[in-house]
Amino acid sequence: xxxxxxxxxxxxxxxxxxxxxxxxxxxxxxxxxxxxxxxxxxxxxxxxxxxxxxxxxxxxxxxxxxxxxxxxxxxxxxxxxxxxxxxxxxxxxxxxxxxxxxxxxxxxxxxxxxxxxxxxxxxxxxxxxxxxxxxxxxxxxxxxxxxxxxxxxxxxxxxxxxxxxxxxxxxxxxxxxxxxxxxxxxxxxxxxxxxxxxxxxxxxxxxxxxxxxxxxxxxxxxxxxxxxxxxxxxxxxxxxxxxxxxxxxxxxxxxxxxxxxxxxxxxxxxxxxxxxxxxxxxxxxxxxxxxxxxxxxxxxxxxxxxxxxxxxxxxxxxxxxxxxxxxxxxxxxxxxxxxxxxxxxxxxxx
Amino acid sequence: xxxxxxxxxxxxxxxxxxxxxxxxxxxxxxxxxxxxxxxxxxxxxxxxxxxxxxxxxxxxxxxxxxxxxxxxxxxxxxxxxxxxxxxxxxxxxxxxxxxxxxxxxxxxxxxxxxxxxxxxxxxxxxxxxxxxxxxxxxxxxxxxxxxxxxxxxxxxxxxxxxxxxxxxxxxxxxxxxxxxxxxxxxxxxxxxxxxxxxxxxxxxxxxxxxxxxxxxxxxxxxxxxxxxxxxxxxxxxxxxxxxxxxxxxxxxxxxxxxxxxxxxxxxxxxxxxxxxxxxxxxxxxxxxxxxxxxxxxxxxxxxxxxxxxxxxxxxxxxxxxxxxxxxxxxxxxxxxxxxxxxxxxxxxxx
Numbered sequence: 001x002x003x004x005x006x007x008x009x010x011x012x013x014x015x016x017x018x019x020x021x022x023x024x025x026x027x028x029x030x031x032x033x034x035x036x037x038x039x040x041x042x043x044x045x046x047x048x049x050x051x052x053x054x055x056x057x058x059x060x061x062x063x064x065x066x067x068x069x070x071x072x073x074x075x076x077x078x079x080x081x082x083x084x085x086x087x088x089x090x091x092x093x094x095x096x097x098x099x100x101x102x103x104x105x106x107x108x109x110x111x112x113x114x115x116x117x118x119x120x121x122x123x124x125x126x127x128x129x130x131x132x133x134x135x136x137x138x139x140x141x142x143x144x145x146x147x148x149x150x151x152x153x154x155x156x157x158x159x160x161x162x163x164x165x166x167x168x169x170x171x172x173x174x175x176x177x178x179x180x181x182x183x184x185x186x187x188x189x190x191x192x193x194x195x196x197x198x199x200x201x202x203x204x205x206x207x208x209x210x211x212x213x214x215x216x217x218x219x220x221x222x223x224x225x226x227x228x229x230x231x232x233x234x235x236x237x238x239x240x241x242x243x244x245x246x247x248x249x250x251x252x253x254x255x256x257x258x259x260x261x262x263x264x265x266x267x268x269x270x271x272x273x274x275x276x277x278x279x280x281x282x283x284x285x286x287x288x289x290x291x292x293x294x295x296x297x298x299x300x301x302x303x304x305x306x307x308x309x310x311x312x313x314x315x316x317x318x319x320x321x322x323x324x325x326x327x328x329x330x331x332x333x334x335x336x337x338x339x340x341x342x343x344x345x346x347x348x349x350x
Numbered sequence: 351x352x353x354x355x356x357x358x359x360x361x362x363x364x365x366x367x368x369x370x371x372x373x374x375x376x377x378x379x380x381x382x383x384x385x386x387x388x389x390x391x392x393x394x395x396x397x398x399x400x401x402x403x404x405x406x407x408x409x410x411x412x413x414x415x416x417x418x419x420x421x422x423x424x425x426x427x428x429x430x431x432x433x434x435x436x437x438x439x440x441x442x443x444x445x446x447x448x449x450x451x452x453x454x455x456x457x458x459x460x461x462x463x464x465x466x467x468x469x470x471x472x473x474x475x476x477x478x479x480x481x482x483x484x485x486x487x488x489x490x491x492x493x494x495x496x497x498x499x500x501x502x503x504x505x506x507x508x509x510x511x512x513x514x515x516x517x518x519x520x521x522x523x524x525x526x527x528x529x530x531x532x533x534x535x536x537x538x539x540x541x542x543x544x545x546x547x548x549x550x551x552x553x554x555x556x557x558x559x560x561x562x563x564x565x566x567x568x569x570x571x572x573x574x575x576x577x578x579x580x581x582x583x584x585x586x587x588x589x590x591x592x593x594x595x596x597x598x599x600x601x602x603x604x605x606x607x608x609x610x611x612x613x614x615x616x617x618x619x620x621x622x623x624x625x626x627x628x629x630x631x632x633x634x635x636x637x638x639x640x641x642x643x644x645x646x647x648x649x650x651x652x653x654x655x656x657x658x659x660x661x662x663x664x665x666x667x668x669x670x671x672x673x674x675x676x677x678x679x680x681x682x683x684x685x686x687x688x689x690x691x692x693x694x695x696x697x698x699x700x
Contacts, residue, residue: 111551125696128634131548156634160548170546173538178557181535183610184589185528188582190613196520198481198510200617201461203560207528208617210553211610219604226597232538233594239534240590244583247576254569260533260561263540267550267558282470284394290650296643306642309659321394323470346390 002026002150006053006076008068010034010041013084013110014059015122018045020155023124029053033067041119052076055147058083062090063220069098080147082106086171087224088135088164102139106148107164109133109171110157125156132157135164172228179210179218180233186211278307279331281324282346283338292322295343302337304330352376352500356403356426358418360384360391362463363434364409365472368395370505373474379403391469402426405497408433412440413570419448430497432456436521437574438485438514452489456498457514459483459521460507467564475506482507485514522578529560529568530583536561628657628675631685632696635672645672645693652687654680 005021007014010032021028022045029050032038041047056072058065062085072081081104083091088107095105112130132152136145152159162170186208189197222229246252285291299306308325326334331348338345355371357364360382371378372395379400382388391397406422408415412435422431431454433441438457445455462480482502486495502509512520536558539547572579596602635641649656658675676684688695 111549113551113553125632128632128696130551133549160545162545166543166545167549170542170549173542173546174550174554177538178535178554180593181531182553182557183607184586184593185531186611186613187606187609188523188527188586188589188613189616190609191585192523192616193520194616195510195512195516196523197616197618199461199483199517199520200524201463201480203463203532204524204528205617206556206559207532208610208614209556211607211614213607215604215607215611218607219600222597222603222607223600230594230597233590233597235541236534236538237587237590237594239537240583240587243530243534244580244587247572247580247583250569250573253572254565256537257533257561257563257565257568257572259537259540260558261536261563261565263536263538264558264561266539266542266544266547267555268547280470282390292656293643293646293650296646300640300643309642321470321472344393346393347386 002054002147002154004028004050004053005055005057005151006031006050006072006079007057007059008032008072009058009060009064010037010119011059012113012118012121012126014057015041015044015119016112016124016126017057017059017151017155018047019122019124020127021151022046024154026154037119041122044119044122053079055079055151056081057151058085061085061217061220062087062094062224065091065094066098069095069100073098073100080104080106080144082108082148082151084108084110086175086221088133088167090224092135092137092164102137103141104144105137106140106144107135107137108148108152109135109167110152112157127152128156130157131160133167134159134161135167136161137164168225169228172225172232176222176225176229177232177236179213180222180229181236182208182211278325279328279348281326281331281335281348283322283324284344284346285322295322295324295338298338298341298343299324299334302333304334352404352497352504354378354400354403355405355407355501356381356400356422356429357407357409358382358422359408359410359414360387360469361409362467362469362471363460363476364407365391365394365469366462366474366476367407367409367501367505368397369472369474370477371501372396374504376504387469391472394469394472403429405429405501406431407501408435411435411567411570412437412444412574415441415444416448419445419450423448423450430454430456430494432458432498432501434458434460436525436571438483438517440574442485442487442514452487453491454494455487456490456494457485457487458498458502459485459517460502461525462507467567477502478506480507481510483517484509484511485517486511487514518575519578522575522582526572526575526579527582527586529563530572530579531586532558532561629678629681631674631676631681633672633674633688634694634696642672645674645688648688648691648693649674649684652683654684654687 004027007018007030010030014030018028018030027048027050029047030038030041053076056076056079085091091107095102110127110132112126243256306324335345335348354377357368357380360380364380368378368380377398377400379397380388380391403426406426406429435441441457445452460477460482462476593606656674685695
């Protein structure tokens with residue numbers, strides 16, 4: 001049973017963990033090299049003094065681990081220790097070079113964050129339904145792993161276990177490469193005439209949002225994982241070169257774009273693994289309270305599970321278009337059922 | 351005074367225009383080569399027959415213009431005509447090769463869109479506070495321009511006038527380059543091991559969102575504007591090559607990322623992007639049929655109208671995080687009501 005937790009690092013991740021633990025009645029205390037940061041965070045979470053923590057969490061950049069490991073181990077030699085950094089092989093190396101026995105250390109990485117850093121960006125539900133990767137070494141004790149799993153369960157995260165090197169290769173592709181891509185694109189806007197930027201739409205904004213991330217933090221992450229990242233950048237460089245060469249061929253451009261649609265579809269939306277191809281059922285409803293409830297009651301009545309939903313309307317309109325995302329089987333059943341009972345259902349899309 | 355509008359093309363843009371006009375009491379009719387698409391759109395907007403339109407809007411890909419211009423001009427020789435295509439120099443060329451007098455034609459481009467195409471993605475507020483570019487030729491009559499300006503004003507758009515070639519150069523950078531960047535990144539995901547994709551976070555999702563755009567439509571846009579685009583791709587290719595060469599230099603990486611922060615800051619965010627200020631209410635539910643119905647029944651019971659909804663799950667989990675978008679007043683009422691009756695409601699976001 002987790003009763004007392006000590007968190008080293010009062011930034012976004014550390015403070016968010018502390019908020020959630022505190023809300024669950026677990027004693028928590030944050031320490032930080034900046035006492036101002038520590039005070040703000042401890043105030044925010046209603047922290048209390050932690051005498052003998054079951055768990056010590058290193059919630060700071062991986063490069064800062066060597067500065068704190070030995071001291072923390074000396075303070076609480078019987079605790080379990082974990083980190084939350086982005087590059088797992090490096091965290092393990094740092095621990096192996098320290099006095100902290102590797103058996104007591106669990107390397108982890110929560111796949112959650114915000115572009116608002118620090119304690120002020122913290123929120124207790126930051127980890128709810130997010131993947132939280134564990135990359136335990138073979139030496140790790142079952143007790144240490146159980147303690148960390150209990151923490152993640154309390155925070156609402158979903159544990160995914162994989163080897164550290166596999167994790168580092170994966171984040172190079174799904175986290176570090178998008179960061180570089182966004183920065184590259186945003187950086188090029190510096191060459192645009194000002195009038196040009198007035199045409200900026202949502203596409204440009206979304207594609208460059210993470211270019212706002214903290215350069216000091218991210219240069220460390222990218223530098224640490226540069227071997228994996230370099231290979232991916234070379235791959236991207238080659239693909240871009242190929243596109244430039246075939247820019248006079250409309251079919252080649254279309255095939256390139258189709259590759260993007262295919263790749264995008266691989267990102268898990270709901271039930272994980274490969275995203276399901278949903279069938280979309282458009283229904284025109286009156287835009288007033290009760291209509292959606294009525295639709296969902298019909299779904300429940302015939303045991304249809306709605307995977308996702310979009311609602312398209314705006315103030316002043318008298319009707320709304322809702323589009324339900326369903327399995328193809330459910331879409332057919334529901335379409336027939338709703339039509340039978342008098343709803344304005346349009347033909348199934350794709 | 352705009353009284354009757356005919357829209358050729360019942361896709362996202364045409365149907366969104368129609369929705370807004372209809373809400374303003376202006377008679378509108380959509381026609382489309384697909385009668386299913388036209389029926390869905392006309393049903394959605396409450397269209398009525400338009401006998402003699404003041405304005406005919408070509409809301410279809412620029413390459414399809416030659417297929418409809420002459421027939422539309424013959425039907426309504428006294429109307430004003432406009433298009434909404436992405437490449438203005440080409441639209442003007444098509445009209446100059448047709449029977450439609452160039453004086454009656456206004457080339458335009460609304461800077462608004464969604465990755466959900468077709469009538470089902472349409473929304474009446476799609477153009478609210480968005481830039482809408484006009485690239486009138488010197489021959490254009492003041493009456494034609496006034497008619498189009500009236501339309502844009504009704505739709506809540508903001509008129510920006512510039513020469514057609516300048517427009518085409520600008521969209522290459524702020525629209526077509528982001529599209530290619532997103533597709534390039536998304537496309538590379540096809541090489542990722544499946545387990546890797548389970549780590550996907552919001553950064554990857556945002557950066558690749560527009561990779562879902564329609565390849566047939568976008569290959570035409572990119573091909574049409576390939577001269578402008580090629581120069582930008584070569585620039586990007588060079589920058590990427592430079593980053594690869596300096597990947598062992600952490601300072602160089604940090605400078606590269608700072609360039610991204612600077613470029614991102616140039617996007618006019620505050621007045622351009624943000625249109626719909628909803629309050630977001632996160633609720634954790636069991637992921638099984640009937641749960642959404644139950645939530646919507648609670649909404650109906652206290653007369654709360656849900657504006658939009660997102661559902662978020664992770665691999666293998668038993669619960670889902672749903673976020674309802676509501677007016678701030680409704681959010682407060684619903685939050686209290688749901689908590690009172692035992693739902694797991696989280697604090698209101700922003």
